[in-house]
Amino acid sequence: MPSADRYLAADATDSPHEECGVVGVYLPTATDSDAARVAFFGIFALQHRGQESAGLAAGDGRSLRRFTNVGLVSNAFRQEDLDRLPGHVAIGHTRYSTQGSSTALNAQPFVSRGPSIELALAHNGNVINAAELRERLAEWGVTCTTGSDSEVVTHLLAWAPGDTWEEKTSYLMRSLQGAYSLVVATKDTLLGIRDPHGVRPLALGRYGPGGWVIASESCALDHVGAQFVREIEPGETVVIDRDGLRSFPSPVPDARVAHCVFEHIYFARPDSILDGQLTHSARVRMGVALAKEYAVEADLVIPVPDSANSAAVGYAEASGIPFGFGLIKNRYVGRTFIEPDQRFRELGVRTKFNPLPEVLAGKRVVVVDDSIVRGTTTPHVIGLLRRAGAAEVHVRVCAPPILNPCHFGVDMATKDEFIATGRTVEEICEEIGADSLAYLSVESLHEAVNNDRSGAGFCDACFTGNYPIPVQLQMDKLSLERTIHHTSAD
Numbered sequence: 001m002p003s004a005d006r007y008l009a010a011d012a013t014d015s016p017h018e019e020c021g022v023v024g025v026y027l028p029t030a031t032d033s034d035a036a037r038v039a040f041f042g043i044f045a046l047q048h049r050g051q052e053s054a055g056l057a058a059g060d061g062r063s064l065r066r067f068t069n070v071g072l073v074s075n076a077f078r079q080e081d082l083d084r085l086p087g088h089v090a091i092g093h094t095r096y097s098t099q100g101s102s103t104a105l106n107a108q109p110f111v112s113r114g115p116s117i118e119l120a121l122a123h124n125g126n127v128i129n130a131a132e133l134r135e136r137l138a139e140w141g142v143t144c145t146t147g148s149d150s151e152v153v154t155h156l157l158a159w160a161p162g163d164t165w166e167e168k169t170s171y172l173m174r175s176l177q178g179a180y181s182l183v184v185a186t187k188d189t190l191l192g193i194r195d196p197h198g199v200r201p202l203a204l205g206r207y208g209p210g211g212w213v214i215a216s217e218s219c220a221l222d223h224v225g226a227q228f229v230r231e232i233e234p235g236e237t238v239v240i241d242r243d244g245l246r247s248f249p250s251p252v253p254d255a256r257v258a259h260c261v262f263e264h265i266y267f268a269r270p271d272s273i274l275d276g277q278l279t280h281s282a283r284v285r286m287g288v289a290l291a292k293e294y295a296v297e298a299d300l301v302i303p304v305p306d307s308a309n310s311a312a313v314g315y316a317e318a319s320g321i322p323f324g325f326g327l328i329k330n331r332y333v334g335r336t337f338i339e340p341d342q343r344f345r346e347l348g349v350r351t352k353f354n355p356l357p358e359v360l361a362g363k364r365v366v367v368v369d370d371s372i373v374r375g376t377t378t379p380h381v382i383g384l385l386r387r388a389g390a391a392e393v394h395v396r397v398c399a400p401p402i403l404n405p406c407h408f409g410v411d412m413a414t415k416d417e418f419i420a421t422g423r424t425v426e427e428i429c430e431e432i433g434a435d436s437l438a439y440l441s442v443e444s445l446h447e448a449v450n451n452d453r454s455g456a457g458f459c460d461a462c463f464t465g466n467y468p469i470p471v472q473l474q475m476d477k478l479s480l481e482r483t484i485h486h487t488s489a490d
């Protein structure tokens, strides 16, 4: 990733980055050729999950076609690009790179032609044993051409032994380690596959009589006019073709269920349903818990918009302190590859937030944020609030301190870069220049996301270090790509 992109994508927001959104569409008759258009609007609704590239693949019963491009979904496709993707089956993908740098080559969906089938695949997550599986593919005579773990998954499914989808996906799931929510299209069939831990979400919806949509988040179903049916279970495969929908249970039934708790804190849209509950409601409960655990005398509760809006509502409700907006977000800040000089580097936060002095002047302000990663943005936000006249600034974070990197599809930072590494909460408070600072406890976080007492398991490894599967701690997102370069240099 170019350094400018790294700066503006990460430092200017200091937020963890979700690594992809996926959509699959099956229309009921082979004469309906608009599946790619529905998938387009689906990934448009999932733009928050990745902004580097976008792609679609469509099957019309005879062949499979694909189109990918860099940039936002709205810029990546022209009308004529969609016209060239006719068919009743389609998948779509919007990407922020996990493994593999942000080149057009790594844009998804990937396509692979196996001995008996050609398929296109789009992946959300991160497969941690991709390098080893790449060697297995090489032994089969299958060569990977990119640094993406998703290409490995695509070839592995296309070449998987077995005569049925159940046999092939069972082989795939018993081979892969890590996080993967997948949509797969052949010329006439749609599949949705969720890893046995259920790390990344995947929702299933009905689209008119006989039609189906699969999406990373239920908000995409709403936007295309599909009816949410349920979430795809950890380890489940759904296969949709002219005979309807079939489901196969997990081939690894004893795997620990580990839904990513950060989806509830930050990644997912507040209007998406995760683990049976509205994400907005879980975030309100996080704010309520923060107010109960860390009360403070103040005049105004404001969110760092937009991701902390729901939690700030909860904090205000539980504390009795009025809610308001003290920072306005420029909604049209996107990624840029322009290298910022020092002058603009300092303006980084200013390009994203503008304070409201009339609201803030003389007030003791509680500012609610979703998380603090490196802590590069927070001091600037506090500075903006103080310069706008805030008398005191108390920071409340609806996540525990981040202490460990994610290996399951989220780009955060390295351990050394986390502001919480080697610092107490008091030291962090001093570092960011707040009057007080408090983080939600791990216990309260679990209570907030597990409100229905369903007993669903969560991954919270970035806070606790308790990874649901063993990880190679020094692995980073370019490791697979380096393996490829090293091999070719030999």
Ligand code: SF4
Binding pocket: 199, 259, 260, 261, 262, 263, 405, 406, 407, 408, 409, 410, 459, 460, 461, 462, 463
């Ligand atoms: S380590 Fe954190 S971000 Fe990664 S899957 Fe687990 S909870 Fe989610």
